Every structure is written in C-alpha cells, then in structure tokens.
Amino acid sequence: MTETSTPARDGDATAKGPMRALVLHPDIKSDRDRRDPGPALEEAVALAAALPDLEVAEAQVVRLPKAQPGLLFGSGKIAELKERITELEVGLVLIDGPVTPVQQRNLEKEWGVKLLDRTGLILEIFADRAATREGVLQVELAALSYQRTRLVRAWTHLERQRGGLGFVGGPGETQIEADRRAIDEAVTRIRRQLAKVVKTRELHRKARKKVPYPVVALVGYTNAGKSTLFNHLTGAEVMAKDMLFATLDPTMRAVALPDGTEVILSDTVGFISDLPTQLVAAFRATLEEVLDADLIVHVRDISHAETEEQASDVRAILRDLGVAETAPMIEVWNKMDRVAPEAAEALRAMAARREGVFAVSALTGEGVAEMLSAVGETLSPPRHRTEVVLPHGDGRRRAWLFAQGVVEGEAAGEGETRLNVHWTDRQAQAFRRL
Structure with a gap:
C-alpha cells in the first residue's frame, strides 16, 4: 500500500528550474525500530525542502513486509514507482532510510534517475549550511x-x-x-x-576559560527554535528560518542576565533522529561547546506532534556525548505561540509544576524573562571567603579582583596588601591563572 502526503512544495526557481524530487519513506514491517510513518514522512519532506533548488513533487509512505536485498522494493512496486517518476518528471528520488550501495546502483538503473538515501541527503544539507x-x-x-x-x-x-x-x-x-x-x-x-x-x-x-563567564549551551532537535531564541536574547542575526538544520556551526555571544551575571550563550547544531554515525563523529567538534557548558538549555518545539520523541532523541545524543549526567539542564518548551489557547494553558500549568521547565515563545518573548532568571539562579555557584595577600607592586591582579567585585576589605601591610575576598571557585581558579 502507498499513502500520498500533502501537495508538493515548490522550491526556489533558478535559471534551469528546480530539480523535481520524489520522497519515499519505506515503512518496513520487519524493522523493530521503525518510526511512525506519518511524522517520519513529514520530516523527510522538511529535510528535502532544506535544500535549495529542489522541488518536492510528491511524498509517499511505501509499506513493505521486509527490505529486498538487491532492490529494497519488490518488482511490482518498482514498476509502479517508475511510472510515477515518469509522470511527475522526477530527476531525484530521496529515500528516507538507509540504502546499500548495491540497492542504490540497481534502483538508479531501474528508474533512470539519481537516488539519495537519508545519510546522503543530510550530508548534502550540511554541506550547504x-x-x-x-x-x-x-x-x-x-x-x-x-x-x-x-x-x-x-x-x-x-x-x-x-x-x-x-x-x-x-x-x-x-x-x-x-x-x-x-x-x-x-x-x-x-x-x-x-x-x-x-x-x-x-x-x-x-582563552575563554580564562574569562570567568559561565557557558550556556542551547541544544535541541533541529528546527526547535534555538536560533530564534538565541537572536531574541543576544540581538544577533543568526540564520533563523523554519527549516531543518538552519544552524550548523556554533555561534557564541555574551549575554547579561537579569541579576547582572554575564554568561556566554552558545547556539549549536540541531539534533535529529537517526543521525548518520559518521556525522555524529565528524561533528563532535562542532558540539564541543556543549561538552564545556556550565548549563544546558534544552529547547523543545512543544507544538510538534512528536515533541516527546524528539526530546528523547536529544537526551540520547547528550548521553552519547557524555554530558547528560555532568552539566545541569533546564528545559524550555518553545513555540507556545503555535499552540491552541486551551492546550497552551494546560502546558503552562504543567510546566509550572515541574522544576526546571519553562513555557516560552522565542518569537513573542513570552516566558523568556522567567527562564533567564532561572538560568541565573542555576548558575549562581556557592561562594566562599578567603584572604589574598599581594605584593604592593602587583597592581594587575589587585585591579582584576576589584573589577570582579569580590573584594570586601583591604588592609595595607609592610610590603604587601591583604584583601578579604568573597568569590566562587571559578573566580578563584581564574585568579590563579593570572
């Protein structure tokens, strides 16, 4: 059986015209880890729409009892799809799933068009972004x-x-x-x-570690609204479109919290289910700001039908990176402006009952102030008092202590100055590195 999705999306026209593509999501009955085919197909279409000069002519869920080793699909389905490819004047078939080299070669020969599997498509998007x-x-x-x-x-x-x-x-x-x-x-x-x-x-x-500012990393499923939130908080002009993988390289900006604390905010690449293994490894460096983060802000598109599944995928990747258990995390339910009024009220009440969860809209600003206050409270580390002894000639480190606002008292002695300071461990470490 084949299910046809919503009408095709038009790509941006070019001198030659956009390439027309057929998107197929194989729903393989024997696959224990298969996803809900409806949302999976929608995500595949969104992935295809993220490529410029590409027009999705049609998208289908193709139900299969099992994958055929040489051609993925059965002979009857291949013939049926070939007719559809000809009718739609398709030049590219995108298969939302893994396709072996043999299957790819055989299908391209059968259909007379180019073929990309999910990994190839994501690689192409990453290259463009x-x-x-x-x-x-x-x-x-x-x-x-x-x-x-x-x-x-x-x-x-x-x-x-x-x-x-x-x-x-x-x-x-x-x-x-x-x-x-x-x-x-x-x-x-x-x-x-x-x-x-x-x-x-x-x-x-x-160099950044010498600056006593904590790092706050925005993470989340791709298209969850991280870049929109980042722009709202920083005034930066990071690419923020309703498009999968709009941001691929981390961007960092300094932000002052309501309590006056300065933090470094990092916008990172969006996560996605079934991310190709080689890309997880290749982009580990791209996610390095998450590895060093003092706080992780998990941004969720709470309006998405599969928001729970997406959140689960993000948590799994964070566990793989080794940061899920080490850095504190708060959860932001973004895109409240897209939720129906009654459902929005229920979500706000639910978020209020949960510790570290905030219902916000990066577009309208709803809930952002409360979220920032929580960021400040989470990052407020315990302080301790100690005495620092400096020679009179060490004006640089003395000036640094006063600039940090940690000096509570000062007394000059013979050849030295004694300062009573009230600081965090991070500030103490930064002082020792001066």
Missing part, C-alpha cells in the same frame, strides 16, 4: 567516509568553490568508480587542515 572553515572540513570528511563505501560516487566536489557535495547536481553527479586511493589522499589532506583549524579553536577555548 556549513559556514565556518571547520564546518566545511568536517562535512567533507564525513562525505568522503560515506562515499568510500559507495563505488559509484564522484569526489570532484572537493575542488569546487561553493557548497554542495555534488550528489544532487554538478560535476559530482556522474556515475563513476571512485578512486579509493584518491579519496584516502583527500582524507589525509583534510585531516591535516582540520588539525590546524581545531588547534586554533582549542586556543580560543583556552
């Missing part, structure tokens, strides 16, 4: 790892000036045998370049 040098290199590394297992893909996209991996169009679209040695050489070259970029990033991280 990556903005920093590290992000671009991480995408290329992940793409090479993916391509190396598929001896039908070109790797000439590495020589191109702009984004995109060549899966959808351009010089990388031709069906050729990948030269493994050339790919390995490219991997070595990229890793060498990446090592330099990561080293520079590490220096920046060390």
Whole structure:
C-alpha cells in the first residue's frame, strides 16, 4: 500500500528550474525500530525542502513486509514507482532510510534517475549550511567516509568553490568508480587542515576559560527554535528560518542576565533522529561547546506532534556525548505561540509544576524573562571567603579582583596588601591563572 502526503512544495526557481524530487519513506514491517510513518514522512519532506533548488513533487509512505536485498522494493512496486517518476518528471528520488550501495546502483538503473538515501541527503544539507572553515572540513570528511563505501560516487566536489557535495547536481553527479586511493589522499589532506583549524579553536577555548563567564549551551532537535531564541536574547542575526538544520556551526555571544551575571550563550547544531554515525563523529567538534557548558538549555518545539520523541532523541545524543549526567539542564518548551489557547494553558500549568521547565515563545518573548532568571539562579555557584595577600607592586591582579567585585576589605601591610575576598571557585581558579 502507498499513502500520498500533502501537495508538493515548490522550491526556489533558478535559471534551469528546480530539480523535481520524489520522497519515499519505506515503512518496513520487519524493522523493530521503525518510526511512525506519518511524522517520519513529514520530516523527510522538511529535510528535502532544506535544500535549495529542489522541488518536492510528491511524498509517499511505501509499506513493505521486509527490505529486498538487491532492490529494497519488490518488482511490482518498482514498476509502479517508475511510472510515477515518469509522470511527475522526477530527476531525484530521496529515500528516507538507509540504502546499500548495491540497492542504490540497481534502483538508479531501474528508474533512470539519481537516488539519495537519508545519510546522503543530510550530508548534502550540511554541506550547504556549513559556514565556518571547520564546518566545511568536517562535512567533507564525513562525505568522503560515506562515499568510500559507495563505488559509484564522484569526489570532484572537493575542488569546487561553493557548497554542495555534488550528489544532487554538478560535476559530482556522474556515475563513476571512485578512486579509493584518491579519496584516502583527500582524507589525509583534510585531516591535516582540520588539525590546524581545531588547534586554533582549542586556543580560543583556552582563552575563554580564562574569562570567568559561565557557558550556556542551547541544544535541541533541529528546527526547535534555538536560533530564534538565541537572536531574541543576544540581538544577533543568526540564520533563523523554519527549516531543518538552519544552524550548523556554533555561534557564541555574551549575554547579561537579569541579576547582572554575564554568561556566554552558545547556539549549536540541531539534533535529529537517526543521525548518520559518521556525522555524529565528524561533528563532535562542532558540539564541543556543549561538552564545556556550565548549563544546558534544552529547547523543545512543544507544538510538534512528536515533541516527546524528539526530546528523547536529544537526551540520547547528550548521553552519547557524555554530558547528560555532568552539566545541569533546564528545559524550555518553545513555540507556545503555535499552540491552541486551551492546550497552551494546560502546558503552562504543567510546566509550572515541574522544576526546571519553562513555557516560552522565542518569537513573542513570552516566558523568556522567567527562564533567564532561572538560568541565573542555576548558575549562581556557592561562594566562599578567603584572604589574598599581594605584593604592593602587583597592581594587575589587585585591579582584576576589584573589577570582579569580590573584594570586601583591604588592609595595607609592610610590603604587601591583604584583601578579604568573597568569590566562587571559578573566580578563584581564574585568579590563579593570572
């Protein structure tokens, strides 16, 4: 059985016109971990819509008792889909799930069109969205790892000036045998370049650690509204569109909380279910701000039909990163403006009864002030009093203590100054590094 989704979405027109795509979600009965096909298909369509110059002509759920080793689908379904591909004048088929190299090769031959599985599509989106040098290199590394297992893909996209991996169009679209040695050489070259970029990033991280400001990381499922919230709090102009993977590189800004505390706010890449293994590994560096965060703010799209499943996916990735049990976390139920009034009231009441949960709208500002107050309270670390003895000539460290506002008393002695300070462990550590 095949279920057809809502009408096709139009992509942005170009000189050649957008490429028309057919999105298929195989609902395989024998798959124990299969997702609800309806929301899964919607997410697949949203993924496809995130690519420019692509028009989703139609989207279908294709029910299968089991996956066929060579062609994924049965012969009858393949013939039926071929007719539909011809009728719709489709040039690309997107399959929301894993497709083996053999299945991909055979299906492309049967249908006479290009084919991308979920991993290939996400890689293509990441390539289009990556903005920093590290992000671009991480995408290329992940793409090479993916391509190396598929001896039908070109790797000439590495020589191109702009984004995109060549899966959808351009010089990388031709069906050729990948030269493994050339790919390995490219991997070595990229890793060498990446090592330099990561080293520079590490220096920046060390420099930030000398600043006694806590780091607050916004995390959440892709399209949960993290960038909109980030922009609301910072006034920054981070790309914030109703689009999956709108943000791929972390952006950091200083923010002053209502109690005067200054924090560094980090907007990070959105998480997604079934994220390709090679991308989880490749983008671990992109998520490094989460690893060092003093507080994690989990932003949820509370208006989404699968908000609970999305939250579960985010928590699972945080556990994989090793931060779920180490950093405190608050939960933000975002997009309250999209919830019907009666349901919104129930959600506000529910959030009020739960510790560390806040119902907000990053678009209208509802609940943001209360959330920020909670961030300040969570980050208010215990302080302790001690005496610091400085030589008279150590004006730099004395000035630093006064700038931090931690000096409660000062007494000058013979050749030294004694200061009574009331500070946090973080401030004490930063002082020792001066």
